[in-house]
Amino acid sequence: xxxxxxxxxxxxxxxxxxxxxxxxxxxxxxxxxxxxxxxxxxxxxxxxxxxxxxxxxxxxxxxxxxxxxxxxxxxxxxxxxxxxxxxxxxxxxxxxxxxxxxxxxxxxxxxxxxxxxxxxxxxxxxxxxxxxxxxxxxxxxxxxxxxxxxxxxxxxxxxxxxxxxxxxxxxxxxxxxxxxxxxxxxxxxxxxxxxxxxxxxxxxxxxxxxxxxxxxxxxxxxxxxxxxxxxxxxxxxxxxxxxxxxxxxxxxxxxxxxxxxxxxxxxxxxxxxxxxxxxxxxxxxxxxxxxxxxxxxxxxxxxxxxxxxxxxxxx
Numbered sequence: 001x002x003x004x005x006x007x008x009x010x011x012x013x014x015x016x017x018x019x020x021x022x023x024x025x026x027x028x029x030x031x032x033x034x035x036x037x038x039x040x041x042x043x044x045x046x047x048x049x050x051x052x053x054x055x056x057x058x059x060x061x062x063x064x065x066x067x068x069x070x071x072x073x074x075x076x077x078x079x080x081x082x083x084x085x086x087x088x089x090x091x092x093x094x095x096x097x098x099x100x101x102x103x104x105x106x107x108x109x110x111x112x113x114x115x116x117x118x119x120x121x122x123x124x125x126x127x128x129x130x131x132x133x134x135x136x137x138x139x140x141x142x143x144x145x146x147x148x149x150x151x152x153x154x155x156x157x158x159x160x161x162x163x164x165x166x167x168x169x170x171x172x173x174x175x176x177x178x179x180x181x182x183x184x185x186x187x188x189x190x191x192x193x194x195x196x197x198x199x200x201x202x203x204x205x206x207x208x209x210x211x212x213x214x215x216x217x218x219x220x221x222x223x224x225x226x227x228x229x230x231x232x233x234x235x236x237x238x239x240x241x242x243x244x245x246x247x248x249x250x251x252x253x254x255x256x257x258x259x260x261x262x263x264x265x266x267x268x269x270x271x272x273x274x275x276x277x278x279x280x281x282x283x284x285x286x287x288x289x290x291x292x293x294x295x296x297x298x299x300x301x302x303x304x305x306x307x308x309x310x311x312x313x314x315x
Contacts, residue, residue: 006134038076051264066081081097087110094131118149128158135156140166163194176210193214194213198263201249244303248299
């Protein structure tokens with residue numbers, strides 16, 4: 001039986017996973033992180049996903065994070081959780097998400113091995129199995145879909161959407177068009193997400209092809225900037241969008257691109273600069289140097305100064 005359409009409105013936040021100095025899971029700090037996202041206006045939370053260091057977490061840690069997030073949120077916004085890895089691990093993760101009461105699952109690509117498009121669709125079918133929790137499939141890396149294989153996802157009732165981490169706008173245009181024009185009752189309600197790192201930089205291009213939803217890691221450390229950008233993009237306020245891109249997002253991306261893994265490491269460092277208890281990143285991610293943290297602090301400071309100037313002009 002087909003599921004009713006899934007509504008995910010507003011800015012999609014991807015909370016960090018706090019660790020102690022010796023890399024233990026800090027659930028009390030995580031509760032503070034979750035509450036901070038909700039209080040700042042996030043439309044939904046995706047926990048234990050990319051920004052939450054999914055690949056570094058043990059299954060029992062995923063379970064504990066989901067339980068604590070649901071306790072803190074108490075139904076105020078949807079709580080989705082990451083699952084993925086090899087076939088058995090992905091299947092167990094989706095089942096655990098349903099058992100734990102998650103509102104949905106972000107299914108990350110298979111671990112290490114690759115297969116043809118038909119095998120990738122079979123992987124999703126195997127992971128979903130007989131669960132009914134809504135699943136958004138992450139299209140990236142060795143889990144990249146063709147328009148034809150993406151179309152087959154409509155035949156899996158629990159699959160509610162596709163999140164793009166490949167960054168090929170032409171390919172995504174073909175996928176969106178193929179699904180939207182399909183002779184299926186699910187075609188119009190199928191969800192599409194922009195899941196590129198620092199997605200705000202590509203958000204205008206993706207909105208133009210019908211992919212308006214995106215994940216914001218910036219909401220972890222500068223939620224006021226993230227929400228201002230999101231609102232300006234939705235309203236078509238190009239002046240604000242371009243100002244925030246030039247004055248904040250592009251300098252942040254330039255720093256992010258200096259070191260592999262900084263899409264997470266920089267976010268965690270910026271959250272620590274803000275005073276949040278998020279702890280270190282787990283290996284193989286590495287911490288920024290003192291010089292990089294100094295530049296990060298200046299980028300964030302300049303971003304808030306720009307935001308204040310924009311808001312002053314608006315008033």
